[in-house]
Amino acid sequence: MHVLENIWWYLVLIGVMILVHELGHFFAARMCDVKVETFSFGFGPRLFGFRSGETDFRFSALFFFGGYVKMAGELLPADSQGPDQNAASDPRSLNAKPRWQRLFIAFAGPAINIMLAVVLLTGLFMVHYPKVPTPRDPKVGYLAPDGPAAKAGIRAGDQVVQIDDKVDPNWEDISLKEIANARTALQIWVLRRGERLHFAVTPALDEKNGVGYLGWSQESEVEIADYIPGNDVAKNAGLEKGDILISVNGQPIRSDSRLQEVFHETKGAPVQLVYSRHGERHTVTITPVRREVGGAERWMIGVAIQQRVEIVKLPLGTALRQSIHENIESAKLLVQFLERMVERRMSPKALVGPVGIAQMSGEAAREGAATYLLLMAAVSLNLAIFNLVPIPILDGGVMLMLLVEMLMRRDLDLKVKEAVVKVGFVFLMMVVVFVIYNDISKMMPPG
Numbered sequence: 001m002h003v004l005e006n007i008w009w010y011l012v013l014i015g016v017m018i019l020v021h022e023l024g025h026f027f028a029a030r031m032c033d034v035k036v037e038t039f040s041f042g043f044g045p046r047l048f049g050f051r052s053g054e055t056d057f058r059f060s061a062l063f064f065f066g067g068y069v070k071m072a073g074e075l076l077p078a079d080s081q082g083p084d085q086n087a088a089s090d091p092r093s094l095n096a097k098p099r100w101q102r103l104f105i106a107f108a109g110p111a112i113n114i115m116l117a118v119v120l121l122t123g124l125f126m127v128h129y130p131k132v133p134t135p136r137d138p139k140v141g142y143l144a145p146d147g148p149a150a151k152a153g154i155r156a157g158d159q160v161v162q163i164d165d166k167v168d169p170n171w172e173d174i175s176l177k178e179i180a181n182a183r184t185a186l187q188i189w190v191l192r193r194g195e196r197l198h199f200a201v202t203p204a205l206d207e208k209n210g211v212g213y214l215g216w217s218q219e220s221e222v223e224i225a226d227y228i229p230g231n232d233v234a235k236n237a238g239l240e241k242g243d244i245l246i247s248v249n250g251q252p253i254r255s256d257s258r259l260q261e262v263f264h265e266t267k268g269a270p271v272q273l274v275y276s277r278h279g280e281r282h283t284v285t286i287t288p289v290r291r292e293v294g295g296a297e298r299w300m301i302g303v304a305i306q307q308r309v310e311i312v313k314l315p316l317g318t319a320l321r322q323s324i325h326e327n328i329e330s331a332k333l334l335v336q337f338l339e340r341m342v343e344r345r346m347s348p349k350a351l352v353g354p355v356g357i358a359q360m361s362g363e364a365a366r367e368g369a370a371t372y373l374l375l376m377a378a379v380s381l382n383l384a385i386f387n388l389v390p391i392p393i394l395d396g397g398v399m400l401m402l403l404v405e406m407l408m409r410r411d412l413d414l415k416v417k418e419a420v421v422k423v424g425f426v427f428l429m430m431v432v433v434f435v436i437y438n439d440i441s442k443m444m445p446p447g
Helices: 002-031 085-089 099-127 148-152 171-179 256-266 316-342 354-367 369-388 395-408 414-443
Strands: 036-052 055-071 129-131 140-143 159-163 186-192 195-201 204-206 211-213 216-218 222-227 244-248 271-277 280-286 289-293 296-300 303-307 310-312
Touching: 002 036, 002 055, 002 099, 002 354, 002 369, 099 129, 099 316, 099 369, 099 395, 140 148, 140 256, 148 195, 159 171, 171 211, 171 316, 244 256, 256 271, 256 296, 256 303, 316 369, 354 369, 354 414, 369 395, 395 414
Parallel strands: 222 244
Antiparallel strands: 036 055, 129 310, 140 216, 159 186, 186 195, 204 211, 222 303, 244 271, 271 280, 289 296
């Protein structure tokens, strides 16, 4: 059932992304009086559609990979005979327009995706802004015993005051440094009982997800986010969503990892759990049960745990500023990811393809509209950044060729353009095949 739901919500998500992105190109072309021949959801053979004016609006066979707008005189990989020769003399063909107009048309698609990401987050933050009520000073709440941070000598309770050149970071800054610097030493300074200590710590590479991993998490309050189907231990014990977990067997719980660790240490014996609800403390004795998760067995009580958050509403101006800030930070992270991959400091396994996005779409939809809109904003921004990468056939590649022509003050040879576009198409298809394989491999249990 979840598979069908995932597919449906992926189609909704990718449909909105294709529509918005291609509408950017479409309206920019119309503004520049360029004839638009085709507006297609997907690639490959035409399945169905309709004609409005001079444009064929269609659904094509490979609709789950994206779409395109075909303008008069435009060169596409499928054009085995090259562009229409009759379009060369057409004043409304793409190549008849000044290069600055062609740049505008190429940039319009990514630009409108960026705008969509900003608008979605702004609207969402006006009704649902998740505020994490933790101190700004980031303290280490949990250390995996065999993680790089623990091996380097960092301890729970240490306050991180600097990481590389970032002074007084918040935990988001720390996490971004961690995941983007696998196998690259990070210089970390912490405060421990008033003493400033320095550590050089190298994040390990998470082979499955392709990102850096230090094996630590922030000290924060944790709360019950949801029940897990098939395990009613917590529900039967009276625990509810939003309850804040304080301690288990007298041991403070400052991260979800620590909670799981305590259950593992007790090996399923009954534990005394202290929690807070509406400011009042309660104590309950609860017995974890063993369940298989991701191919491994774990002791569980049937709840999903998350950092405690407060949902607040932001006024329009504040929501817009926060949306712009978060989109800028996300864009920086995406660019860093791409740089690290080129430098081989991160694995391409960090990329997510259609299968992974479909799974995330279904999970986000099941969590609620807010989570789904967050995912939609993130995908829209990712699509914009990816399309701006200077790879032939992508918008960034088209813009790069136009800029080269501007510098040369003449057009590139048509055969050169055709070869570049075909090579870019083959490369893009190889990327698609890789990310699909990568998505499927992440879903497979470890073996």
